Amino acid sequence: MPSDEPPFDPSDFLPYLLNQAAEAAGQDFQTIYKDRYGLLRTEWRVLFHLGNYGRMTAKEIGERAAIHKTKVSRAVQKLAARRYLTRERGETDRRFEYLELTATGRAVYADLRKVAQAYDARLSARFSPEEVALLRSMLRRLSGRDRAE
């Protein structure tokens, strides 16, 4: 016996829809970095941030990417074990560790970056440029990382 009240399809519920879309959109790409380099999602993100912005600390990565520090910590450990990045203690403040991609790490980054761009283009191609632009801006606002609320 469904409810008597006006239907409220779960698939109209924004958080639900966002989730479904995010999962579906990330699926194929996930298998690429997983199968090709054995990376986990967090690892891929950390790699991506370092590749794009260069040397930075774990804390910075966590803040920029909104990843919890324990996740960053574990991802960094795995990436370091694979020689994708090097860690260097801060000289003035020894609590920090400066992370930087190795040549290997940069090569992986460059490869995945290409794939990511192509993948993004493929997703975007399903809509008009204006639609995609609006989508991006709305998603940014929803994610609360855009100071425009």
Place this chain on the structure above:
Amino acid sequence: MPSDEPPFDPSDFLPYLLNQAAEAAGQDFQTIYKDRYGLLRTEWRVLFHLGNYGRMTAKEIGERAAIHKTKVSRAVQKLAARRYLTRERGETDRRFEYLELTATGRAVYADLRKVAQAYDARLSARFSPEEVALLRSMLRRLSGRDRAE
């Protein structure tokens, strides 16, 4: 040393953006069903599907909501333990189990549904009706549940 190539900010990458938005959008609501009824996300989803569409099997739920069968199985077990739903073996085919909310389950559903609707309205209010409509339709297409690709 960031890459020499044109920047490709991770936060421009659609799967990434979708993920961030989904996480942010779901956060507050998650604490509601968690704190108020001790439900896990999957449990809440199963409850919602049964509340909205009425009696159905675990398999149907899994297909509609794109939840893996083991997740559904465990969610159903917890919901049954809390007497939120009843399970009934199919008479013609005893492999199936027909799931249905109890009065308690329906009450929980009704309450959460109200909250969800209000929550959705609050999220949507940040945009124009046209924008929200477009967002929903794009998300549906991305999630691949809309046969329009």
Place this chain on the structure above:
DNA sequence: GGCTAACAGTTGAATTTGTAACTAACAAGG
């Protein structure tokens, strides 16, 4: 019937994540 394959759902072991407590390093005030 009796064999095999397919299917709904469950369970167990291995991964992954989340929470909280922890270590090591610095900073500020006395």
Place this chain on the structure above:
DNA sequence: CCTTGTTAGTTACAAATTCAACTGTTAGCC
């Protein structure tokens, strides 16, 4: 210096998720 508080990062333990193998049941086909 020596407390007290804060910060960057790690670790330990519990909770959740995944993957694969498993049970019980039905269907097809000889």
